Amino acid sequence: MGKTAVGIDIGGTNIRASNISEDGRIIKGLKEPLSSSPIESAIALIDGIITDDTVGIGVGVAGIVDRGSGRVTLSPNIPQIVDISITRAIQERFHLPVVVENDADAYAYGEKWVGSGKGFKDFVLLTLGTGIGGGIIYDGDLFKGAAEVGHMIIEGEGVKCACGGYGCLEAYASGRAIVNKAVEAIEKGQDTILRACCNGNFYKLTGELIYRAALDGDNLSREIFRDFGRYLGIGMATLANLFSPEAIILGGGLLGAWDLFIELARKEFHRRTLAPLQQKVSIIKSSLGQDAGAIGAAGLVFKSL
Ligand code: ADP
Ligand code: MG
Ligand code: ZN
DSSP: OOOEEEEEEEOSSEEEEEEEETTSOEEEEEEEEOOSOHHHHHHHHHHHHOOTTEEEEEEEESSEEETTTTEEEEOSSOGGGBTOBHHHHHHHHHOSOEEEEEHHHHHHHHHHHHSTTTTOSSEEEEEESSSEEEEEEETTEEOOSOOOGGGOBOSTTOOBOTTSOBSBGGGTSSHHHHHHHHHHHHHTTOOOGGGGGGGGOGGGOOHHHHHHHHHTTOHHHHHHHHHHHHHHHHHHHHHHHHHOOSEEEEESGGGGGHHHHHHHHHHHHHHHSOHHHHTTOEEEEOSSGGGHHHHHHHHHHHHHO
């Protein structure tokens, strides 16, 4: 068998670990819910998939990563991982090279390596999940900035964001944002079939439930996805104006509602992107889905050797 690299994806909900071949195929994958000690969980998962052919371990983690030290410096969704040297903890146990990267950046690298981004030299990847993650491939390689595209500010005095700031894209165009909007509308007494949901516990609403209500013709739910699309379009226009990418690749759970938001997202995008920059931009879906982060993290290991 050829060389492999282990890719780990530490997210706000799950940890995934996959052993990946040199051509980007998953040889074996494991997943478990996030625990209070994610590094120990990661080490146990690595133990379950590592082989004698494994040449290194890549970790994608939801948060701002100091790439030099392999430490997370900020993570609103996984506070228990902040300030621990992930590199050192994993190296002590496995004695192999370790690469630590932001999860969405690893995702973007995975799409570039063996996914929808393969044919593009420049693209921006957005993960539309509970929040919004971002990764940028620039001139064929991972752009080593923070790429915190979810915290691009699109309303000066806008809605409060999970980061503590106001008016971020994530506060308008994420899974959390659409649920918040639905709950607020219900509390204001707006007419919607969502009111019959969750035995009156509206905090149990999810993006999927709002999606299903929209398919059933619920006006509030349909409007929520149209607004989601408008804001996403504004955010994508700013990204195109800054980076002139060939593509914007969208991933994450919200892709499930693609048909309900993409038309308005494209319309807003075309209205706001500078004319010479917009023709070349394809707005497309990610192809690796939930495995992209682990695949990309493993790809970064092969690249670093
Ligand atoms: P994370 O990595 O942040 O946990 P995911 O990419 O798994 O996020 O996406 C989860 C989010 O996507 C949740 O907010 C969920 O409600 C939402 N979601 C999943 N499926 C759909 C759908 N069909 N329509 C709208 N939202 C959806
Ligand atoms: Mg990122
Ligand atoms: Zn923010």
